[in-house]
Structures are given as C-alpha cells and as structure tokens.
Amino acid sequence: MSKEAVIVKLIPVFRQYGYEGTTLSMLSQASGLGKASLYHHFPQGKESMADAVMAYVAVEFERAVLQPLKSDRQPIEKLKAMCQGLNEFYAAGENSCFLAIMSVGEADNLFHARIKQQLQTWIETTAEVLIEVGIEPAEAKMRSQHSVIEIQGALVLVRIIKDTTIFENIIASLPQKMLQQA
Amino acid sequence: MSKEAVIVKLIPVFRQYGYEGTTLSMLSQASGLGKASLYHHFPQGKESMADAVMAYVAVEFERAVLQPLKSDRQPIEKLKAMCQGLNEFYAAGENSCFLAIMSVGEADNLFHARIKQQLQTWIETTAEVLIEVGIEPAEAKMRSQHSVIEIQGALVLVRIIKDTTIFENIIASLPQKMLQQA
DNA sequence: GTCTATATAGGGATAGAC
DNA sequence: GTCTATCCCTATATAGAC
Numbered sequence: 294m295s296k297e298a299v300i301v302k303l304i305p306v307f308r309q310y311g312y313e314g315t316t317l318s319m320l321s322q323a324s325g326l327g328k329a330s331l332y333h334h335f336p337q338g339k340e341s342m343a344d345a346v347m348a349y350v351a352v353e354f355e356r357a358v359l360q361p362l363k364s365d366r367q368p369i370e371k372l373k374a375m376c377q378g379l380n381e382f383y384a385a386g387e388n389s390c391f392l393a394i395m396s397v398g399e400a401d402n403l404f405h406a407r408i409k410q411q412l413q414t415w416i417e418t419t420a421e422v423l424i425e426v427g428i429e430p431a432e433a434k435m436r437s438q439h440s441v442i443e444i445q446g447a448l449v450l451v452r453i454i455k456d457t458t459i460f461e462n463i464i465a466s467l468p469q470k471m472l473q474q475a
Numbered sequence: 476m477s478k479e480a481v482i483v484k485l486i487p488v489f490r491q492y493g494y495e496g497t498t499l500s501m502l503s504q505a506s507g508l509g510k511a512s513l514y515h516h517f518p519q520g521k522e523s524m525a526d527a528v529m530a531y532v533a534v535e536f537e538r539a540v541l542q543p544l545k546s547d548r549q550p551i552e553k554l555k556a557m558c559q560g561l562n563e564f565y566a567a568g569e570n571s572c573f574l575a576i577m578s579v580g581e582a583d584n585l586f587h588a589r590i591k592q593q594l595q596t597w598i599e600t601t602a603e604v605l606i607e608v609g610i611e612p613a614e615a616k617m618r619s620q621h622s623v624i625e626i627q628g629a630l631v632l633v634r635i636i637k638d639t640t641i642f643e644n645i646i647a648s649l650p651q652k653m654l655q656q657a
Numbered sequence: 658g659t660c661t662a663t664a665t666a667g668g669g670a671t672a673g674a675c
Numbered sequence: 676g677t678c679t680a681t682c683c684c685t686a687t688a689t690a691g692a693c
Contacts, residue, residue, distance in 0.1 A: 294676085314495035314580030317669060329671075330677045338670065389579070393631045397576065398496030405635075412635050438632070442645065446628025449575045450620070453587075453594050463624065476658085499687060511689080512659050520688065 296334050299324050300342075300349045307346050308389055312400030315339070340403060343395070347404060350391050351411055357382045359418050368426045372468040375419070379444065379464055386451035386460025393445060416441055423471060436471050443467070478516050481506050482531045489528050490571055494582030497521070522585060525577070529586060532573050533593055539564045541600050550608045554650040557601070561626065561646055568633035568642025575627060598623055605653060618653050625649070 302324040306315050317328050317339060324331065335341040361374030383390070392408045395401070401408075416437045423433035447463040450456075484506040488497050499521060503510050517523040543556030565572070574590045577583070583590075598619045605615035629645040632638075 310580040311493060311495065313493065314582075316667080318667085326676090327678055328669085329679080332670070333676060339668095390631075392635060393575075394579065396631070396635050397571070397579075398492040400496075401634075409635050409637075412632070438641065442625055442628035442632055442641070444628065445631040446624035446626065449572075449578070449627040449631070450594070450624055452583075453574060453578050453591050455591075459620065459624070498685080500685085508658090509660055510687085511661080514688070515658060521686095 294324075294326070296345075297349070299326065299331070299334055300345050303342055303346050304350065307343055308391060308394060311394050311397060312343055312403075313398050315343075343400065343403070347391060347395065347407065351407075354382055354411075354415075359415065362418050362422055368422050369468060369472060371422050372419075372471060376464045376467050380461070383444075383448060383460065386448060386457040388448075389452055390445060390448050393448065412441065419471075426472060440467055440471055476506075476508070478527075479531070481508065481513070481516055482527050485524055485528050486532065489525055490573060490576060493576050493579060494521075494525055494585075495580050497525075525582065525585070529573060529577065529589065533589075536564060536593075536597075541597065544600050544604055550604050551650055551654060553604050554601075554653060558646045558649050562643070565626075565630060565642065568630060568639040570630075571634055572627060572630050575630065594623065601653075608654060622649055622653055 303320055306319050306323045310319065317331065320331060320339075320342060321328050326334075331342065332338060335345065337344075357378035358375055361378055362371050364371060364374070366374070382388070392412055395404050396408050416434065419437040419440060420430070420433040423436055424430055428436070443463050444460075447460045451460045485502055488501050488505045492501065499510050499513065502513060502521075502524060506513065508516075513524065514520060517527065519526075539560035540557055543560050544553050546553060546556070548556070564570070574594055577586050578590050598616065601619040601622060602612070602615040605618055606612055610618070625645050626642075629642045633642045
C-alpha cells in the first residue's frame with residue numbers, strides 16, 4: 294500500500310477522536326495494517342502519523358479552498374468558488390476542522406505553530422480578494438476573520454446538534470456578506 | 476477538602492486537555508489529592524469526574540449567562556448583561572468551551588445528549604428575549620443560533636491565534652446585531 | 658478522607674522472521 | 676512491506692492501612 298493510501302485511511306480516525314483519543318489500535322484497524330507496519334511507514338510513530346495527516350489535509354485545503362481564491366475570475370466568483378470548496382472540504386459540515394481538533398491538549402503543543410500559520414494564511418488569502426474590490430485592508434482582514442469565525446462556529450454546532458443546514462446556511466450567506474456595500 | 480473544592484480544581488485540566496487527554500495523574504496533581512483520594516470522591520473514576528465538572532460548569536453558565544436573560548429588565552439590557560456574563564464565563568475568550576471540547580471522541584459518546592441539550596437551551600433562552608421585542612420566532616431562533624455560532628467560532632480562533640480581542644469584538648457587537656431593525 | 662502499595666489492561670513502540 | 680511476538684511504560688482502578 295502506498296504511503297498516501299495509508300494516510301487517507303488514518304484521516305477520519307484523527308478527525309473523530311482527536312490526537313490523544315486516537316490509539317495505534319484504531320489506526321491499525323482503520324488502515325488494515327498491523328501496528329508494526331504502520332511503523333514502517335512512520336518510524337516516528339503516532340506523532341508523525343498525525344503530522345502526515347495534517348500535512349495531507351493542508352494540501353487538500355489549499356486545493357479546494359485557497360486555489361479558487363487565486364484564479365483570475367471576478368471577486369464574487371472567487372468567493373463563491375471558495376464556498377463550494379469549503380462545502381466539499383468539510384463535507385457539508387459533517388467533518389470537524391482539523392485545526393480546531395488539533396489545537397487541544399498535547400497536540401496543541403506539537404502542532405500549534407503550523408495550525409496558527411494555516412489559519413492566518415486562510416484569513417489573509419480571503420482578505421486579498423476583498424482588497425481587490427476596494428475594501429480597506431483593515432476592514433478586509435476583519436471581514437475575512439469574521440467569515441472564518443462563522444465557519445468554525447458552524448462546524449462546532451453541527452457536530453453537536455447534527456444538523457448540516459446550519460453549516461450550509463452560513464456558507465450560502467458568506468459571499469454577499471463579505472462584499473456588502475463595497 | 477469539600478467535593479466542590481475538588482471539582483473546581485479539576486476544571487482547568489479537562490478544559491485544556493480534553494477528556495481523553497486528561498490523566499488521573501494530572502487530576503491528582505491539580506487537586507493535590509492522591510489518585511485513591513479522588514476515587515473516594517468519585518467512585519466511578521475519571522468518567523464521573525468529568526461528569527461532575529460538566530455539571531458544575533453548567534450551573535456556572537446558567538448563573539452567569541442565562542439568568543441575566545430571565546430578569547425583568549429591558550431586552551437590550553438583558554442581552555448586554557448576558558454578554559457581560561459570557562465575558563466572565565469564558566474569561567474574555569481564554570477559556571475553551573466545555574461543550575465544544577467534550578463533543579469529541581469518547582467524551583462525545585458519554586456526554587452527547589447533555590451537551591446538545593445545554594446548547595439548545597442556550598439558543599432557546601436567547602431567542603425568548605428576541606421574541607419579546609417582536610421578532611418572529613423563526614427569525615429569533617436563527618439570530619440566536621447565529622450568535623452562538625459566532626461565540627463558538629471566536630473561541631476557536633482565540634485558542635489558535637491567542638488574541639482575545641477577537642472574542643471581545645464579537646461579544647461587543649452581539650446585542651445590537653441581534654436586535655437590529657426590530 | 659487520605660495515603661501507600663498494587664493489580665490489570667492497554668498504550669506506544671521494537672525485534673526479527675518472512 | 677507486512678507480520679507475530681514481545682517489551683516497557685503509563686493509565687485506570689482497587690485494597691487496605693491509618
């Protein structure tokens with residue numbers, strides 16, 4: 294099995310149980326590999342498995358969410374494309390955000406710098422699009438940050454209330470909200 | 476030491492490390508009691524410690540956040556009082572929300588029903604105030620839910636970015652936002 | 658009510674055969 | 676590259692003295 298194929302199978306385990314709630318037994322079962330086989334792919338053990346999963350997911354996020362913002366379409370179209378990417382990336386809200394899940398406990402000690410960096414890149418990349426339509430940089434940053442707040446909050450609520458329309462409504466309202474009176 | 480005094484000392488451990496990231500050794504150290512002494516207070520072990528902590532925090536939330544909404548003041552004053560309570564309860568955003576932290580992994584299996592119930596009570600109690608000023612019940616629920624989304628999202632961002640002004644800004648804007656054009 | 662000491666299970670991790 | 680078998684450690688939990 295390719296390393297990438299293994300990583301893909303580990304993703305849902307870390308996402309559901311968090312770093313410390315995930316055990317090698319779970320990862321073994323999810324991947325179909327014995328524990329020792331996992332150590333062949335990840336000599337540093339659980340920590341490097343989480344590391345690989347985070348890196349893989351970051352690339353997926355870049356592709357699904359950030360790339361659309363860097364295309365040469367109209368700003369409104371870019372934002373709509375981002376929202377489509379968000380809907381896909383978070384499976385309509387059913388997927389918890391890795392950045393939120395991994396910013397707790399020991400995982401936070403291990404990955405904090407990367408998590409913070411990723412979140413800020415997201416905010417800044419979105420802000421660029423707003424600046425493009427003439428919104429003041431400071432205001433653009435605020436709006437962009439606010440959109441991320443809404444998304445993260447919606448993901449928490451969906452996890453608890455189990456109603457994906459909460460997430461879908463937030464996503465649907467995002468583009469207009471971000472550009473309003475611009 | 477009284478049971479309540481013990482519970483208070485356990486709170487920050489579960490809040491920072493989550494249910495599965497918290498160990499009895501941590502709880503022992505935080506409380507100043509030996510592991511066996513903790514079992515005197517909580518015969519069911521870690522699960523009942525988390526249970527007691529969740530119940531205690533729920534009472535604090537009720538007092539700080541929900542009670543102000545049930546006073547006989549003007550609606551806008553009630554919302555402002557809630558925001559003051561939120562700021563206190565979440566320590567200006569430095570405290571992660573227990574409902575969010577405990578809705579992950581094994582803890583979610585143990586506590587999901589209570590967590591969902593608590594979140595919905597919060598949303599409904601806030602909605603009552605909006606209905607009081609003539610907002611349609613459906614719209615009141617939406618706005619109320621949206622305010623909780625913003626709070627939860629802000630708590631996630633503060634945890635990662637470590638800037639409490641994010642939370643404070645959200646809180647400051649809440650009352651007006653909830654009542655706008657009502 | 659708190660302690661020391663201990664039991665038991667499962668966690669992460671490794672050795673070495675195939 | 677995957678396995679079986681095993682190691683060591685820590686986690687949860689208990690027994691029983693004080």
